[in-house]
Amino acid sequence: MREALREAKSAYAEGETPVGAVVVHEERIIGRGHNQTERLKDPTAHAEIIAITAAASSLNSWRLIDSALYVTVEPCLMCAGAAMLARIPRVVFGARDPKFGAIRSLFEIGSDERLNHRFEVFEGLLENEARTLMRSFFRKKREEKDGSD
Numbered sequence: 001m002r003e004a005l006r007e008a009k010s011a012y013a014e015g016e017t018p019v020g021a022v023v024v025h026e027e028r029i030i031g032r033g034h035n036q037t038e039r040l041k042d043p044t045a046h047a048e049i050i051a052i053t054a055a056a057s058s059l060n061s062w063r064l065i066d067s068a069l070y071v072t073v074e075p076c077l078m079c080a081g082a083a084m085l086a087r088i089p090r091v092v093f094g095a096r097d098p099k100f101g102a103i104r105s106l107f108e109i110g111s112d113e114r115l116n117h118r119f120e121v122f123e124g125l126l127e128n129e130a131r132t133l134m135r136s137f138f139r140k141k142r143e144e145k146d147g148s149d
Helices: 002-013 047-059 077-085 127-147
Strands: 020-025 028-034 067-073 090-095 120-123
Touching: 002 020, 002 028, 002 047, 002 067, 002 127, 020 047, 028 047, 047 067, 047 077, 067 127, 090 127
Parallel strands: 067 090, 090 120
Antiparallel strands: 020 028, 020 067
């Protein structure tokens, strides 16, 4: 999770929403990413999608069995769906996202029995660090907006 936080800090430094993710397979990181939606002008350029894509490339397979996705903030619906479709068996996240979270907050994609794959969910790992980074980012954005009037 510390590596995911490092990715989130990179996003922050780039002016992106500070979310970072890594995919771990057999105790080594095979994919990493941080939000790049602003830079790439791509609504799908979330940390999890970038990390999952890199991991699939690393394994030369879209099935990321025996892997775990670590992400600083609870994945949104798109990213939770990508984890499910990639057959990732375990998702670990830091802070909940009450507005967009699709694993615990708004939906429970990982345990929905209507879907053909489910994954274990562990939450709260380095939660305070992830939440502090997000709050700092959005506070800074509000201050920039208020100062531009």
